[in-house]
Amino acid sequence: MRWIFGRDTGACLILSCVLFLGALAARAETLLERGTYLVNSIVACGNCHTQQTPNGPVNDMELAGGLLIEQPAFTVYTPNITPDAETGIGEWTDQQIIDAIREGRRPDGSIMGPPMPFVWYRNMSDEDARAIVAYLRSVKPVRNAVDRPQYSFPLPPSYGPPVGAVAAAARDDKVAYGAYLAGPLGHCVECHSPAGPDGAPDVANQLGAGGFAFYGPWGTSASANITPTNLGHWSDDDIKAAIARGTRPDGTSLLPPMPVVYYKNIAAQDMDAIVAYLRTLSPK
Template sequence: MTTVRRTLRAVGAAAAASFVLAAPAGAATATDSDHDALLARGAYLMNSIVACGNCHTPMGPTGPLAGMELAGSGDMPDVGMVWRAANLTPDPDTGLGAWTDAQLATAIRDGVRPDGSLIGPPMPVAFYKKMADADVAALIAYLRSISPVKHAVARSSYDFPLPASWGPPASAGLTAPDRTDPVAYGGYLADIGHCMHCHTPLHAEAPIPDERRVGAGGLAFPGPWGVVVAANITADRDTGIGGWTDQQVKDAITKGVRPDGSRLVGPMPVANYANMTPEDLDALVAWLRTVPAVSQRVR
């Protein structure tokens, strides 16, 4: 899978070149090199920590389907819902080609479509709300650079009513924490990588994340691998990863291997995480160490 992702990155770079050449004069005030940098950042985020394709690219038995990057998932049966992740390619009819940048940003950070409807709960909007303007712009530049794929995806269906909104709109002018503060920057990476969307159990009373047990694992993920339960990644030494070295934590995240040599299975996009820079990985682990210990055995 790493090979596939690496190839996608190369394709992204090639698409970048043609996008710049094809940009109509006066379409943007930014220079070509500004745009190149934005697109490179978007490709990096998409193919490493952010990994929208983990939901939005259809998967076959051996991983992402070739030629279908971000073209939308099939039917994904889940508890209380059948979710279908939309086509994010620039196809004007079945994808996002007709959406403006502002509409895309609102969809990603606020979970609202141009027609005012709410994007359902599989999409980790609560985390994307914290995404810096520059990174939203970079991801949008990347989405505009990939090949359009005609693939109609129906909206998801839910057995429960959706709320009116996912809270107040993201504030304008959001920036990422400074990289000189690895814990803060690592926490930002964990947000835009929505680690805790998968690793936090739900309240016993309602299907919302239990803020008293952030990172304690326990959510079950059905899939081609059977059913796998998200791990406890809090600092608890017995039931979490408190006893692991930094290198062991990194090997789990980027190679899918635990300290005892067993392999992770399931939905975590390890092949994407393998593309993180060493600095970003250091920051992510520095932050992970600060997640308060919660004792909860899941495995």
């Protein structure tokens, strides 16, 4: 009798294990899991809000701000966006943080300046914005006071009409989801468009044509052309290696601020969607 009992128990264990795994697979990703994935991969807020060394983000200063960004038109130190109550955004409500990200507006109603890509973040879905807020709340509060940036030119009264509700992007259309990843989430196309007459990336006429200049400890780098004019000769794997490992087909490495340290965490499916979208850009 004992062995029968043992066999039944084994079968029961296997069955409950199968049910358990099934339940896990069916369980929706939590907001915090989604936010953790986004911020540490495609969205890469830390590429601007975390001080960087040549080897990557500074330890124990995640999202604590103080990174210097220099452009001909302005010089800024990025703010601390950890939950520290005094020097970070610990006292802000979820909606205030979402308004900062998608509208470029602080809780006191004042408007923020460049280079945070508000024009792209406006189209970030409500769900992804809430996921990012959930992650921001989970990082270690760091005390690090950073002066508010000063801009020597007038900022716009707003970056557009109130954002309102933004529905989740459908993931079954690969190219459309790739456009969402490379635009509203990752702003690849903003960094990769040359400066227009006002100094801002000319996404209206030169989307993806490259040539925007970035200054930093690495010297000067210019974003590359990511339309088929340049990447048309690259295989999908070549493009993925550049994004996730920072290596070109000829073996040379990409300079900052291409956020390779974050992009190495982009999921395979998302990477496929990004490449599919890049292939559809109009050649420049």
